[in-house]
Amino acid sequence: MNKSDSEHMLGLLDEIGYKTTDDIQLADLMILNTCAIRAGAEEKIYSYLGRWRQLKEKYPGRLIAVGGCVAQDAGESLITRSPGVDIVFGTHNLHRLPDLVQQAKTTKAPVVEIFQELPEDLPEVPVIRQNSISAWVTIIYGCDYNCTYCIVPYVRGREKSRTVTEITKEMKELGQAGYKEITLLGQNVTAYGHDLNPALHLGHLLEEAGKIEEIKRVRFLTGHPRDLKPEIIEAVANVENACEYFHIPIQAGDNRTLRRMARGYTVDFYKKLVEQIRNKIPDAVITSDLIVGFPGETEEEFLNTVNLVQDICFDAVNTAAYSPRPHTPSANWEEQIPEPEKYERLRFLNTAVSEVSHRLNKRLLGKTIEVLVEGKSSRNPERLTGRTRGNKIVNFEGKEDLIGELVNVSIESANPWALRGTLVN
Protein backbone atom coordinates (compact mmCIF):
# COMPACT_ATOMS: atom_id res chain seq x y z
CA MET A 1 0.00 0.00 0.00
CA ASN A 2 2.81 2.38 0.81
CA LYS A 3 4.54 1.80 -2.51
CA SER A 4 1.25 2.49 -4.24
CA ASP A 5 0.71 5.64 -2.14
CA SER A 6 4.22 6.79 -3.09
CA GLU A 7 3.31 6.50 -6.77
CA HIS A 8 0.33 8.76 -6.08
CA MET A 9 2.58 11.25 -4.28
CA LEU A 10 4.75 11.35 -7.42
CA GLY A 11 1.64 12.00 -9.52
CA LEU A 12 0.48 14.82 -7.25
CA LEU A 13 3.88 16.50 -7.12
CA ASP A 14 4.33 16.24 -10.87
CA GLU A 15 1.27 18.48 -11.17
CA ILE A 16 3.10 21.27 -9.36
CA GLY A 17 6.27 20.85 -11.35
CA TYR A 18 8.40 18.49 -9.26
CA LYS A 19 10.45 15.73 -10.87
CA THR A 20 12.21 12.85 -9.16
CA THR A 21 15.98 12.66 -8.72
CA ASP A 22 18.22 9.76 -7.78
CA ASP A 23 20.60 12.17 -6.08
CA ILE A 24 19.30 13.35 -2.73
CA GLN A 25 21.87 16.19 -2.71
CA LEU A 26 19.82 17.76 -5.54
CA ALA A 27 16.39 17.33 -3.97
CA ASP A 28 14.37 20.47 -3.20
CA LEU A 29 11.85 18.30 -1.41
CA MET A 30 12.54 15.08 0.47
CA ILE A 31 9.55 12.92 1.38
CA LEU A 32 9.50 10.00 3.74
CA ASN A 33 6.47 7.75 3.33
CA THR A 34 6.40 5.87 6.62
CA CYS A 35 5.24 2.48 7.89
CA ALA A 36 4.11 1.87 11.48
CA ILE A 37 3.56 -1.87 11.32
CA ARG A 38 6.77 -2.74 13.17
CA ALA A 39 8.89 -0.83 15.67
CA GLY A 40 12.09 -1.36 13.59
CA ALA A 41 10.64 0.43 10.57
CA GLU A 42 9.52 3.31 12.75
CA GLU A 43 12.93 3.75 14.37
CA LYS A 44 14.61 3.98 10.96
CA ILE A 45 12.49 7.03 10.18
CA TYR A 46 14.20 9.10 12.82
CA SER A 47 17.68 8.18 11.63
CA TYR A 48 16.71 9.15 8.06
CA LEU A 49 15.33 12.44 9.30
CA GLY A 50 18.54 13.13 11.23
CA ARG A 51 20.59 12.71 8.03
CA TRP A 52 18.16 14.79 5.99
CA ARG A 53 18.31 17.57 8.55
CA GLN A 54 22.09 17.77 8.04
CA LEU A 55 21.48 18.09 4.29
CA LYS A 56 19.02 20.86 4.95
CA GLU A 57 21.56 22.72 7.06
CA LYS A 58 24.03 22.43 4.17
CA TYR A 59 21.48 23.53 1.56
CA PRO A 60 18.99 25.92 3.24
CA GLY A 61 15.52 26.22 1.75
CA ARG A 62 15.03 22.54 1.14
CA LEU A 63 11.87 20.94 2.44
CA ILE A 64 11.34 17.72 4.38
CA ALA A 65 7.89 16.10 4.36
CA VAL A 66 6.74 13.03 6.29
CA GLY A 67 3.60 11.10 5.36
CA GLY A 68 2.14 7.64 5.90
CA CYS A 69 1.12 5.74 9.03
CA VAL A 70 3.74 7.05 11.47
CA ALA A 71 2.90 10.63 10.47
CA GLN A 72 -0.81 9.88 10.89
CA ASP A 73 -0.16 8.70 14.44
CA ALA A 74 2.56 11.13 15.53
CA GLY A 75 1.21 14.37 13.96
CA GLU A 76 2.70 17.48 15.56
CA SER A 77 4.99 15.47 17.85
CA LEU A 78 7.00 14.40 14.81
CA ILE A 79 8.22 17.97 14.47
CA THR A 80 9.13 18.15 18.15
CA ARG A 81 11.08 14.92 17.91
CA SER A 82 12.61 15.76 14.54
CA PRO A 83 13.12 19.51 14.16
CA GLY A 84 13.71 20.36 10.53
CA VAL A 85 10.60 18.57 9.30
CA ASP A 86 8.49 21.07 7.32
CA ILE A 87 5.38 19.06 6.43
CA VAL A 88 3.52 16.29 8.25
CA PHE A 89 0.57 14.72 6.45
CA GLY A 90 -1.39 11.56 7.20
CA THR A 91 -2.94 8.60 5.41
CA HIS A 92 -6.31 10.29 4.85
CA ASN A 93 -5.13 13.51 3.21
CA LEU A 94 -2.47 12.41 0.74
CA HIS A 95 -4.40 14.27 -1.97
CA ARG A 96 -3.60 17.52 -0.14
CA LEU A 97 0.18 17.16 -0.58
CA PRO A 98 0.60 19.82 -3.33
CA ASP A 99 -1.27 22.40 -1.21
CA LEU A 100 0.77 21.57 1.86
CA VAL A 101 4.04 21.92 -0.07
CA GLN A 102 2.98 25.32 -1.43
CA GLN A 103 1.91 26.38 2.07
CA ALA A 104 5.26 25.37 3.60
CA LYS A 105 7.12 27.21 0.84
CA THR A 106 5.12 30.39 1.35
CA THR A 107 4.89 30.52 5.14
CA LYS A 108 8.37 29.07 5.79
CA ALA A 109 6.84 27.49 8.90
CA PRO A 110 6.05 23.84 9.65
CA VAL A 111 2.71 22.61 8.31
CA VAL A 112 0.93 19.74 10.06
CA GLU A 113 -2.32 18.43 8.64
CA ILE A 114 -3.88 15.14 9.74
CA PHE A 115 -7.44 14.11 8.84
CA GLN A 116 -9.19 11.73 11.20
CA GLU A 117 -10.91 9.96 8.33
CA LEU A 118 -11.02 9.82 4.55
CA PRO A 119 -13.12 12.51 2.87
CA GLU A 120 -16.68 11.43 2.02
CA ASP A 121 -16.04 11.84 -1.71
CA LEU A 122 -12.65 10.36 -2.41
CA PRO A 123 -10.87 12.64 -4.87
CA GLU A 124 -9.18 11.10 -7.91
CA VAL A 125 -5.45 11.25 -7.29
CA PRO A 126 -2.99 11.31 -10.21
CA VAL A 127 -0.36 8.62 -10.30
CA ILE A 128 3.06 8.07 -11.82
CA ARG A 129 3.65 4.34 -11.83
CA GLN A 130 7.15 2.96 -11.38
CA ASN A 131 6.53 -0.20 -13.37
CA SER A 132 5.19 -0.44 -16.90
CA ILE A 133 4.06 -4.07 -16.80
CA SER A 134 2.37 -4.53 -13.47
CA ALA A 135 0.16 -1.97 -11.68
CA TRP A 136 -1.46 -1.62 -8.29
CA VAL A 137 -5.07 -0.55 -8.04
CA THR A 138 -6.39 0.31 -4.59
CA ILE A 139 -9.95 -0.95 -4.21
CA ILE A 140 -10.59 -0.49 -0.49
CA TYR A 141 -9.03 1.61 2.27
CA GLY A 142 -8.82 0.80 5.98
CA CYS A 143 -9.83 -2.18 8.09
CA ASP A 144 -12.86 -2.87 10.32
CA TYR A 145 -11.15 -5.61 12.38
CA ASN A 146 -9.39 -4.98 15.65
CA CYS A 147 -6.67 -7.59 15.90
CA THR A 148 -5.06 -7.02 19.28
CA TYR A 149 -1.54 -6.57 17.86
CA CYS A 150 -2.34 -4.35 14.87
CA ILE A 151 -2.00 -0.60 14.51
CA VAL A 152 -3.52 -0.53 11.00
CA PRO A 153 -7.15 0.28 11.97
CA TYR A 154 -5.82 3.14 14.11
CA VAL A 155 -3.76 4.74 11.34
CA ARG A 156 -5.77 3.74 8.26
CA GLY A 157 -9.33 4.03 9.61
CA ARG A 158 -12.44 2.05 8.76
CA GLU A 159 -13.11 0.19 5.54
CA LYS A 160 -14.14 2.33 2.60
CA SER A 161 -14.53 0.80 -0.86
CA ARG A 162 -14.01 2.66 -4.11
CA THR A 163 -16.86 2.25 -6.59
CA VAL A 164 -16.79 -0.44 -9.27
CA THR A 165 -17.16 2.28 -11.90
CA GLU A 166 -13.99 4.08 -10.77
CA ILE A 167 -11.99 0.89 -10.42
CA THR A 168 -13.13 -0.52 -13.77
CA LYS A 169 -12.25 2.75 -15.47
CA GLU A 170 -8.76 2.63 -13.95
CA MET A 171 -8.29 -1.02 -14.95
CA LYS A 172 -9.38 -0.33 -18.55
CA GLU A 173 -6.98 2.62 -18.79
CA LEU A 174 -4.18 0.39 -17.55
CA GLY A 175 -5.03 -2.19 -20.20
CA GLN A 176 -4.99 0.48 -22.90
CA ALA A 177 -1.67 1.78 -21.61
CA GLY A 178 -0.10 -1.66 -22.12
CA TYR A 179 -0.12 -3.02 -18.57
CA LYS A 180 -0.37 -6.81 -18.40
CA GLU A 181 -0.94 -7.39 -14.70
CA ILE A 182 -3.04 -5.72 -12.02
CA THR A 183 -2.93 -6.26 -8.28
CA LEU A 184 -6.07 -5.16 -6.47
CA LEU A 185 -4.93 -3.66 -3.21
CA GLY A 186 -6.31 -2.99 0.23
CA GLN A 187 -5.71 -3.64 3.91
CA ASN A 188 -8.64 -6.03 3.75
CA VAL A 189 -9.33 -6.58 0.09
CA THR A 190 -11.62 -9.58 0.66
CA ALA A 191 -14.10 -7.26 2.42
CA TYR A 192 -14.44 -5.20 -0.75
CA GLY A 193 -17.88 -3.81 -1.50
CA HIS A 194 -19.81 -4.61 1.70
CA ASP A 195 -20.14 -0.86 2.35
CA LEU A 196 -21.38 0.00 -1.15
CA ASN A 197 -25.02 0.43 -2.04
CA PRO A 198 -25.95 -2.11 -3.36
CA ALA A 199 -23.35 -4.26 -1.63
CA LEU A 200 -20.89 -6.09 -3.90
CA HIS A 201 -17.98 -8.46 -3.43
CA LEU A 202 -14.48 -8.90 -4.79
CA GLY A 203 -15.73 -11.53 -7.25
CA HIS A 204 -17.62 -8.78 -9.12
CA LEU A 205 -14.40 -6.84 -9.62
CA LEU A 206 -12.57 -9.95 -10.80
CA GLU A 207 -15.34 -10.47 -13.37
CA GLU A 208 -14.94 -6.85 -14.56
CA ALA A 209 -11.17 -7.36 -14.83
CA GLY A 210 -11.83 -10.56 -16.78
CA LYS A 211 -13.51 -8.53 -19.53
CA ILE A 212 -10.37 -6.47 -20.20
CA GLU A 213 -8.58 -8.39 -22.90
CA GLU A 214 -5.21 -6.62 -22.53
CA ILE A 215 -4.93 -7.49 -18.83
CA LYS A 216 -3.51 -11.00 -18.66
CA ARG A 217 -3.30 -11.39 -14.89
CA VAL A 218 -5.23 -10.10 -11.89
CA ARG A 219 -4.33 -10.71 -8.24
CA PHE A 220 -5.55 -9.33 -4.93
CA LEU A 221 -3.67 -8.49 -1.75
CA THR A 222 -4.29 -8.87 1.21
CA GLY A 223 -7.41 -10.02 2.99
CA HIS A 224 -8.88 -11.47 6.14
CA PRO A 225 -9.65 -15.23 5.92
CA ARG A 226 -13.18 -14.70 7.28
CA ASP A 227 -14.06 -12.52 4.31
CA LEU A 228 -12.73 -14.89 1.66
CA LYS A 229 -16.23 -16.07 0.74
CA PRO A 230 -17.05 -18.94 -1.68
CA GLU A 231 -18.20 -16.46 -4.34
CA ILE A 232 -14.69 -14.96 -4.45
CA ILE A 233 -13.07 -18.39 -4.78
CA GLU A 234 -15.64 -19.18 -7.48
CA ALA A 235 -14.68 -16.03 -9.40
CA VAL A 236 -10.96 -16.90 -9.22
CA ALA A 237 -11.82 -20.35 -10.59
CA ASN A 238 -13.97 -18.99 -13.43
CA VAL A 239 -12.33 -15.77 -14.55
CA GLU A 240 -9.53 -16.58 -16.97
CA ASN A 241 -7.11 -13.82 -16.04
CA ALA A 242 -7.65 -14.18 -12.26
CA CYS A 243 -4.47 -15.83 -10.96
CA GLU A 244 -4.76 -18.99 -8.87
CA TYR A 245 -2.94 -17.27 -6.06
CA PHE A 246 -4.32 -16.73 -2.58
CA HIS A 247 -2.41 -14.85 0.09
CA ILE A 248 -4.40 -15.64 3.23
CA PRO A 249 -2.80 -14.41 6.45
CA ILE A 250 -3.47 -16.86 9.30
CA GLN A 251 -0.95 -15.26 11.76
CA ALA A 252 -0.79 -18.27 14.15
CA GLY A 253 -1.48 -21.99 14.05
CA ASP A 254 -2.84 -22.23 17.57
CA ASN A 255 -6.42 -21.60 18.69
CA ARG A 256 -5.64 -19.91 22.01
CA THR A 257 -3.20 -17.54 20.29
CA LEU A 258 -5.70 -16.80 17.51
CA ARG A 259 -8.36 -16.04 20.13
CA ARG A 260 -6.04 -13.69 22.00
CA MET A 261 -5.09 -12.05 18.71
CA ALA A 262 -8.88 -11.55 18.16
CA ARG A 263 -8.60 -12.97 14.67
CA GLY A 264 -12.17 -14.33 14.78
CA TYR A 265 -11.50 -17.85 13.43
CA THR A 266 -9.98 -21.15 14.49
CA VAL A 267 -7.29 -23.27 12.89
CA ASP A 268 -10.03 -25.66 11.80
CA PHE A 269 -11.95 -22.86 10.04
CA TYR A 270 -8.79 -21.92 8.18
CA LYS A 271 -8.04 -25.51 7.18
CA LYS A 272 -11.57 -25.87 5.79
CA LEU A 273 -11.10 -22.67 3.82
CA VAL A 274 -7.89 -24.01 2.27
CA GLU A 275 -9.70 -27.27 1.52
CA GLN A 276 -12.48 -25.36 -0.26
CA ILE A 277 -9.90 -23.54 -2.38
CA ARG A 278 -7.99 -26.70 -3.25
CA ASN A 279 -11.21 -28.57 -4.08
CA LYS A 280 -12.15 -25.86 -6.56
CA ILE A 281 -8.64 -25.00 -7.79
CA PRO A 282 -6.28 -27.93 -7.20
CA ASP A 283 -3.15 -26.05 -8.34
CA ALA A 284 -3.84 -22.93 -6.27
CA VAL A 285 -0.76 -21.35 -4.72
CA ILE A 286 -1.46 -20.50 -1.08
CA THR A 287 0.75 -18.17 0.93
CA SER A 288 0.32 -16.64 4.36
CA ASP A 289 1.64 -14.41 7.15
CA LEU A 290 2.72 -15.69 10.56
CA ILE A 291 3.74 -13.90 13.75
CA VAL A 292 5.87 -15.64 16.37
CA GLY A 293 6.44 -14.61 19.97
CA PHE A 294 2.99 -13.10 20.49
CA PRO A 295 2.74 -12.17 24.22
CA GLY A 296 2.09 -15.29 26.28
CA GLU A 297 2.73 -17.69 23.37
CA THR A 298 3.96 -20.94 24.96
CA GLU A 299 6.50 -23.26 23.39
CA GLU A 300 3.72 -25.72 22.66
CA GLU A 301 1.57 -23.04 21.00
CA PHE A 302 4.53 -21.95 18.90
CA LEU A 303 5.08 -25.55 17.79
CA ASN A 304 1.42 -25.71 16.74
CA THR A 305 2.24 -22.87 14.33
CA VAL A 306 5.25 -24.76 12.98
CA ASN A 307 3.11 -27.89 12.53
CA LEU A 308 0.47 -25.89 10.70
CA VAL A 309 3.02 -24.83 8.08
CA GLN A 310 3.77 -28.51 7.44
CA ASP A 311 0.10 -29.46 7.56
CA ILE A 312 -1.18 -26.83 5.14
CA CYS A 313 1.93 -26.86 2.92
CA PHE A 314 2.13 -23.15 2.25
CA ASP A 315 3.98 -22.17 -0.91
CA ALA A 316 5.51 -19.25 0.99
CA VAL A 317 5.01 -17.42 4.28
CA ASN A 318 5.94 -13.91 5.42
CA THR A 319 7.14 -14.51 8.95
CA ALA A 320 7.76 -11.89 11.63
CA ALA A 321 8.67 -11.69 15.29
CA TYR A 322 5.90 -9.95 17.26
CA SER A 323 6.52 -6.21 17.53
CA PRO A 324 4.56 -4.29 20.20
CA ARG A 325 2.85 -1.26 18.65
CA PRO A 326 1.29 1.80 20.31
CA HIS A 327 -2.53 1.88 20.69
CA THR A 328 -2.74 -1.92 20.56
CA PRO A 329 -3.94 -3.97 23.55
CA SER A 330 -1.29 -6.69 23.33
CA ALA A 331 1.54 -4.16 23.63
CA ASN A 332 0.56 -3.64 27.27
CA TRP A 333 0.11 -7.27 28.21
CA GLU A 334 2.47 -8.85 30.66
CA GLU A 335 4.13 -12.03 29.45
CA GLN A 336 5.99 -10.31 26.62
CA ILE A 337 8.35 -12.87 25.11
CA PRO A 338 12.03 -11.87 25.41
CA GLU A 339 13.59 -10.75 22.10
CA PRO A 340 16.19 -13.57 21.90
CA GLU A 341 13.42 -16.15 22.35
CA LYS A 342 11.28 -14.49 19.67
CA TYR A 343 14.17 -14.54 17.21
CA GLU A 344 15.02 -18.14 18.06
CA ARG A 345 11.41 -19.09 17.28
CA LEU A 346 11.54 -17.06 14.08
CA ARG A 347 14.68 -18.89 12.91
CA PHE A 348 13.09 -22.25 13.68
CA LEU A 349 9.88 -21.34 11.86
CA ASN A 350 11.77 -19.99 8.85
CA THR A 351 13.60 -23.30 8.49
CA ALA A 352 10.26 -25.15 8.45
CA VAL A 353 8.79 -22.68 5.94
CA SER A 354 11.83 -23.03 3.65
CA GLU A 355 11.67 -26.82 3.73
CA VAL A 356 8.01 -26.82 2.74
CA SER A 357 8.46 -24.12 0.04
CA HIS A 358 11.41 -26.04 -1.40
CA ARG A 359 9.40 -29.27 -1.50
CA LEU A 360 6.52 -27.54 -3.28
CA ASN A 361 8.80 -25.76 -5.74
CA LYS A 362 10.52 -29.05 -6.59
CA ARG A 363 7.15 -30.42 -7.71
CA LEU A 364 7.40 -28.01 -10.64
CA LEU A 365 10.62 -29.55 -11.99
CA GLY A 366 10.18 -30.68 -15.58
CA LYS A 367 6.97 -28.69 -16.03
CA THR A 368 6.50 -25.90 -18.55
CA ILE A 369 5.04 -22.82 -16.91
CA GLU A 370 3.75 -19.47 -18.18
CA VAL A 371 5.92 -16.59 -16.96
CA LEU A 372 5.27 -12.86 -17.21
CA VAL A 373 8.72 -11.39 -17.87
CA GLU A 374 9.38 -8.47 -15.53
CA GLY A 375 12.95 -7.48 -16.32
CA LYS A 376 16.60 -8.45 -16.09
CA SER A 377 17.70 -10.50 -13.12
CA SER A 378 19.42 -8.21 -10.58
CA ARG A 379 22.00 -10.91 -9.80
CA ASN A 380 22.83 -11.77 -13.38
CA PRO A 381 22.04 -9.22 -16.10
CA GLU A 382 22.38 -11.97 -18.71
CA ARG A 383 19.23 -13.51 -17.30
CA LEU A 384 15.61 -12.44 -17.29
CA THR A 385 13.29 -12.70 -14.35
CA GLY A 386 9.53 -13.04 -14.16
CA ARG A 387 6.69 -14.62 -12.23
CA THR A 388 4.31 -17.51 -12.65
CA ARG A 389 0.57 -17.03 -12.19
CA GLY A 390 1.17 -18.35 -8.67
CA ASN A 391 3.60 -15.47 -8.06
CA LYS A 392 6.72 -17.66 -7.99
CA ILE A 393 9.91 -16.07 -9.29
CA VAL A 394 11.45 -17.72 -12.37
CA ASN A 395 14.90 -16.86 -13.76
CA PHE A 396 15.98 -17.89 -17.25
CA GLU A 397 18.16 -16.80 -20.16
CA GLY A 398 16.49 -14.70 -22.81
CA LYS A 399 16.62 -11.49 -24.82
CA GLU A 400 15.62 -8.15 -23.37
CA ASP A 401 12.81 -7.70 -25.90
CA LEU A 402 10.84 -10.37 -24.01
CA ILE A 403 10.35 -8.00 -21.06
CA GLY A 404 6.61 -7.48 -20.61
CA GLU A 405 5.73 -10.63 -22.57
CA LEU A 406 4.16 -13.90 -21.45
CA VAL A 407 6.54 -16.76 -22.24
CA ASN A 408 6.76 -20.46 -21.44
CA VAL A 409 9.66 -21.69 -19.37
CA SER A 410 10.60 -25.29 -18.68
CA ILE A 411 11.60 -25.55 -15.01
CA GLU A 412 14.97 -27.18 -14.37
CA SER A 413 15.92 -26.27 -10.84
CA ALA A 414 14.21 -25.03 -7.72
CA ASN A 415 15.19 -23.52 -4.41
CA PRO A 416 12.80 -22.38 -1.65
CA TRP A 417 12.50 -18.86 -3.08
CA ALA A 418 12.78 -19.16 -6.84
CA LEU A 419 12.82 -21.41 -9.89
CA ARG A 420 15.22 -21.57 -12.80
CA GLY A 421 14.52 -22.85 -16.28
CA THR A 422 14.88 -22.62 -20.05
CA LEU A 423 12.75 -20.67 -22.43
CA VAL A 424 10.48 -22.87 -24.56
CA ASN A 425 9.68 -21.54 -28.03
Ligand code: SF4
Ligand atom coordinates in the same frame (compact mmCIF):
# COMPACT_ATOMS: atom_id res chain seq x y z
S1 SF4 B 1 -7.36 -7.72 9.70
FE1 SF4 B 1 -5.22 -7.19 9.20
S2 SF4 B 1 -5.15 -4.95 8.99
FE2 SF4 B 1 -7.08 -5.48 10.03
S3 SF4 B 1 -6.63 -5.31 12.23
FE3 SF4 B 1 -6.30 -7.47 11.67
S4 SF4 B 1 -4.12 -7.62 11.09
FE4 SF4 B 1 -4.66 -5.43 11.12
